[in-house]
Every structure is written in C-alpha cells, then in structure tokens.
Amino acid sequence: MVTVIEGEILRFILEKNIPIDKLIRYELACRGYDKNHKWCGFDIAKEVWLK
Numbered sequence: 001m002v003t004v005i006e007g008e009i010l011r012f013i014l015e016k017n018i019p020i021d022k023l024i025r026y027e028l029a030c031r032g033y034d035k036n037h038k039w040c041g042f043d044i045a046k047e048v049w050l051k
Contacts, residue, residue, distance in 0.1 A: 025049045 002010070013023070029049035034040045040048070 012018075013020070026049070029046045030042070032039060032042045032045045034045065034048050
C-alpha cells in the first residue's frame with residue numbers, strides 16, 4: 001500500500017508526525033463499514049472509527 005502513495009503525502013506524514021493509525025481510521029470511516037465489516041453507512045462508520 002505504501003508504495004502507491006504519492007511521495008508528497010508520505011513526506012507530509014513524516015514532517016507533521018501524523019500517527020498512521022489516524023490515517024487508517026479515516027480510510028475505514030470513508031468506506032462505510034463497522035468493525036465487523038458490515039455495511040452501516042458513512043455517518044455511523046465515522047462514529048465507529050473516528051471517536
């Protein structure tokens with residue numbers, strides 16, 4: 001996965017010391033699934049992953 005991320009994004013992550021788990025949680029929230037990988041919709045997924 002990291003090999004397909006643009007270099008600019010990777011440099012930003014390093015420069016700003018962004019924890020990788022925040023990016024993962026954001027991506028999971030954008031997919032609309034809960035922790036059991038069941039479709040719950042985008043709003044509920046945001047509540048699940050971005051609390």
